[in-house]
Amino acid sequence: MVADMNFKRRVHERDPEAETSHVAASRSEPASVEIGLNAAIVAVIDDEPVVLVIRGEREAVDGLPFGPFSPVAHRTLESGLRTWVEEQTGLGLGYVEQLYTFGDRGRHAEPGDAAPHVVSIGYLALTETGHARDLQHGSWRSWYQYFPWEDWRKGKPEILAAEIEPRLRQWAQSPSSRSAPVRPVPREDRIRICFGLDGGAWDEEKVLDRFELLYEAGLVEEARRDGREAASAWGSALPRLGAPMQFDHRRILATAIGRVRAKIKYRPVIFELMPDDFTLFELQKTVEAILGPHLHKQNFRRLVESAGLVEPTGEVKTQTGGRPAKLFRFRREVVLERPAPGVRVKAVRV
Amino acid sequence: MVADMNFKRRVHERDPEAETSHVAASRSEPASVEIGLNAAIVAVIDDEPVVLVIRGEREAVDGLPFGPFSPVAHRTLESGLRTWVEEQTGLGLGYVEQLYTFGDRGRHAEPGDAAPHVVSIGYLALTETGHARDLQHGSWRSWYQYFPWEDWRKGKPEILAAEIEPRLRQWAQSPSSRSAPVRPVPREDRIRICFGLDGGAWDEEKVLDRFELLYEAGLVEEARRDGREAASAWGSALPRLGAPMQFDHRRILATAIGRVRAKIKYRPVIFELMPDDFTLFELQKTVEAILGPHLHKQNFRRLVESAGLVEPTGEVKTQTGGRPAKLFRFRREVVLERPAPGVRVKAVRV
DNA sequence: CCTCATATACTCAAGTCGAGTATATGATAG
DNA sequence: CTATCATATACTCGACTTGAGTATATGAGG
Numbered sequence: 001m002v003a004d005m006n007f008k009r010r011v012h013e014r015d016p017e018a019e020t021s022h023v024a025a026s027r028s029e030p031a032s033v034e035i036g037l038n039a040a041i042v043a044v045i046d047d048e049p050v051v052l053v054i055r056g057e058r059e060a061v062d063g064l065p066f067g068p069f070s071p072v073a074h075r076t077l078e079s080g081l082r083t084w085v086e087e088q089t090g091l092g093l094g095y096v097e098q099l100y101t102f103g104d105r106g107r108h109a110e111p112g113d114a115a116p117h118v119v120s121i122g123y124l125a126l127t128e129t130g131h132a133r134d135l136q137h138g139s140w141r142s143w144y145q146y147f148p149w150e151d152w153r154k155g156k157p158e159i160l161a162a163e164i165e166p167r168l169r170q171w172a173q174s175p176s177s178r179s180a181p182v183r184p185v186p187r188e189d190r191i192r193i194c195f196g197l198d199g200g201a202w203d204e205e206k207v208l209d210r211f212e213l214l215y216e217a218g219l220v221e222e223a224r225r226d227g228r229e230a231a232s233a234w235g236s237a238l239p240r241l242g243a244p245m246q247f248d249h250r251r252i253l254a255t256a257i258g259r260v261r262a263k264i265k266y267r268p269v270i271f272e273l274m275p276d277d278f279t280l281f282e283l284q285k286t287v288e289a290i291l292g293p294h295l296h297k298q299n300f301r302r303l304v305e306s307a308g309l310v311e312p313t314g315e316v317k318t319q320t321g322g323r324p325a326k327l328f329r330f331r332r333e334v335v336l337e338r339p340a341p342g343v344r345v346k347a348v349r350v
Numbered sequence: 351m352v353a354d355m356n357f358k359r360r361v362h363e364r365d366p367e368a369e370t371s372h373v374a375a376s377r378s379e380p381a382s383v384e385i386g387l388n389a390a391i392v393a394v395i396d397d398e399p400v401v402l403v404i405r406g407e408r409e410a411v412d413g414l415p416f417g418p419f420s421p422v423a424h425r426t427l428e429s430g431l432r433t434w435v436e437e438q439t440g441l442g443l444g445y446v447e448q449l450y451t452f453g454d455r456g457r458h459a460e461p462g463d464a465a466p467h468v469v470s471i472g473y474l475a476l477t478e479t480g481h482a483r484d485l486q487h488g489s490w491r492s493w494y495q496y497f498p499w500e501d502w503r504k505g506k507p508e509i510l511a512a513e514i515e516p517r518l519r520q521w522a523q524s525p526s527s528r529s530a531p532v533r534p535v536p537r538e539d540r541i542r543i544c545f546g547l548d549g550g551a552w553d554e555e556k557v558l559d560r561f562e563l564l565y566e567a568g569l570v571e572e573a574r575r576d577g578r579e580a581a582s583a584w585g586s587a588l589p590r591l592g593a594p595m596q597f598d599h600r601r602i603l604a605t606a607i608g609r610v611r612a613k614i615k616y617r618p619v620i621f622e623l624m625p626d627d628f629t630l631f632e633l634q635k636t637v638e639a640i641l642g643p644h645l646h647k648q649n650f651r652r653l654v655e656s657a658g659l660v661e662p663t664g665e666v667k668t669q670t671g672g673r674p675a676k677l678f679r680f681r682r683e684v685v686l687e688r689p690a691p692g693v694r695v696k697a698v699r700v
Numbered sequence: 701c702c703t704c705a706t707a708t709a710c711t712c713a714a715g716t717c718g719a720g721t722a723t724a725t726g727a728t729a730g
Numbered sequence: 731c732t733a734t735c736a737t738a739t740a741c742t743c744g745a746c747t748t749g750a751g752t753a754t755a756t757g758a759g760g
Contacts, residue, residue, distance in 0.1 A: 671705055
């Protein structure tokens with residue numbers, strides 16, 4: 001599940017943006033809606049978490065592979081997605097899971113676009129590094145290109161203290177012009193929780209919450225593009241906070257990152273990203289590529305082995321720079337045992 | 351997240367039903383699609399978990415409150431949902447979260463219906479018992495009416511051993527006619543995992559997986575209605591396994607139940623179902639209404655208090671049948687502290 | 701005032717988890 | 731060919747968590 005998709009509408013408040021057309025809505029004819037299927041296809045290549053993007057010919061911005069859902073051609077949403085991705089990239093998908101359906105008016109705009117009524121269904125797909133080489137179109141990019149503030153592998157990213165935090169605090173001071181929810185969570189609190197300020201801890205799963213807050217504060221390019229009022233208030237002095245994406249694709253990617261980070265902790269999905277045989281340290285590096293901070297090596301080994309997630313192949317891998325490492329493979333049977341566990345790691349806090 | 355929505359398509363296999371129109375799909379014009387917004391509104395009344403259903407005039411079956419999404423009238427999907435629900439039931443929603451988007455062809459049929467191209471977005475809403483009385487239309491029904499095999503409050507439900515298990519085993523023996531996935535999980539294993547047979551444990555979160563298995567085996571009325579081949583094989587001797595619902599509403603409700611059951615364990619959503627003041631035992635009864643089996647009273651208290659989820663109001667409640675109980679209220683501040691925890695209960699296995 | 705039913709407090713052993721130390725072993729430099 | 735290095739793997743230990751139980755508190759009702 002997305003880490004906390006519902007933070008905004010927790011505890012009986014209402015989404016500030018909702019409820020505008022309360023009574024007016026009534027039993028109007030459903031206007032034709034187009035459904036867009038979007039895939040965040042994730043792999044780990046050389047210990048770097050990457051996502052598959054398509055760079056349109058005329059566009060300067062990247063986008064996820066996507067296409068409209070056609071109920072005549074596609075039996076299910078997911079088969080439609082697989083078809084689109086294979087057509088656009090030549091990549092056959094393995095593990096696929098639905099993320100979220102976004103339908104906010106105005107969040108699907110392109111510059112100069114008439115903002116058609118599009119509902120986006122986001123999907124997460126995981127691909128093993130080996131398969132990732134089959135790619136025909138599109139390219140793999142580190143997901144931290146789009147979310148530099150999520151990259152804690154070398155400690156707290158500078159962009160946070162230098163660019164993001166001061167502007168967020170400033171935004172927290174300025175008055176909000178929209179109608180307030182019934183019981184609003186103060187902006188300072190939302191910032192503190194999302195970004196772990198003032199003694200709070202950084203929760204690596206709250207990727208979407210952070211992006212949405214930056215969007216709401218007008219700090220990402222997509223907000224300006226969509227004509228958000230907050231965005232214009234910053235003027236032109238605003239630095240670029242991560243590379244923007246087409247439509248609402250960055251929002252979908254944020255959802256995807258949050259979901260993988262959450263899910264590897266309680267389901268054995270990490271192995272979707274691994275080749276058949278691997279060393280425990282390679283596995284750990286892959287987990288760390290996804291989660292960020294470093295794990296305690298000995299405990300990671302104990303955990304993975306005692307949970308029965310892997311079994312030794314009998315082979316060893318030399319050239320590791322030290323003592324040769326045993327090779328392991330995923331025990332697919334764990335899925336057939338009860339509640340298949342994930343890598344229940346607790347990331348080391350910095 | 352739904353407990354394990356992706357069980358079928360785990361480990362590089364593919365959904366048996368997908369992939370049919372692989373090449374044919376191509377860049378066809380997106381046919382017009384109607385989007386249905388559906389709400390599973392849950393409350394706990396007198397220690398019984400209930401869901402709000404609408405009984406259509408001519409229909410014999412219950413349905414969830416729903417309506418089409420109109421992008422001109424509704425700014426967001428969620429505001430559209432709130433509007434529909436309020437119109438249909440007079441109930442203003444508090445906590446709302448999106449569940450899943452279903453688009454399978456043929457799963458939205460009504461008897462004699464031409465199966466329009468409808469995509470259903472399911473939502474979960476939680477309501478406090480007090481608010482639940484404001485209802486103008488519709489009625490509250492125990493969710494176990496629709497899923498009798500999920501009701502473990504008095505031990506294992508008889509319907510499992512008497513009706514479900516033998517038929518599932520029989521279905522496991524019969525050959526499947528559809529194209530098999532790349533690496534199929536044998537039916538016996540799926541049954542064992544979903545229903546905790548042969549030494550497996552019953553996982554109360556796998557509500558959707560169980561329903562989908564029953565649907566695939568043709569054991570629920572919706573499967574027959576949708577013209578599934580397996581369904582006809584059973585002839586007319588099939589007992590009614592739970593009350594059916596309109597369209598794919600039972601699938602949405604299954605998703606909702608699984609989601610609440612999962613979510614109360616790691617987010618403080620249980621308090622959405624409680625009045626302002628409550629005793630710890632009342633809280634425990636509500637958790638048990640959702641989860642099923644009984645919890646250890648003393649440990650439950652320790653857990654809830656030490657997690658800082660509640661604070662005493664100073665009042666006590668007499669008439670409890672024994673010593674008076676202290677009244678507590680939810681500490682809303684926990685949401686503002688870091689990763690707001692749920693009631694991390696481990697259900698007692700029977 | 702005795703009994704009952706429930707509420708609340710406290711104890712204890714087993715398991716889990718974070719963190720560290722100790723040992724094994726191929727590669728490589730000299 | 732041996733010392734050194736870097737990594738792999740094994741083991742230890744204390745703090746904390748968790749399941750399960752016992753003991754005590756207190757209003758209600760006969």
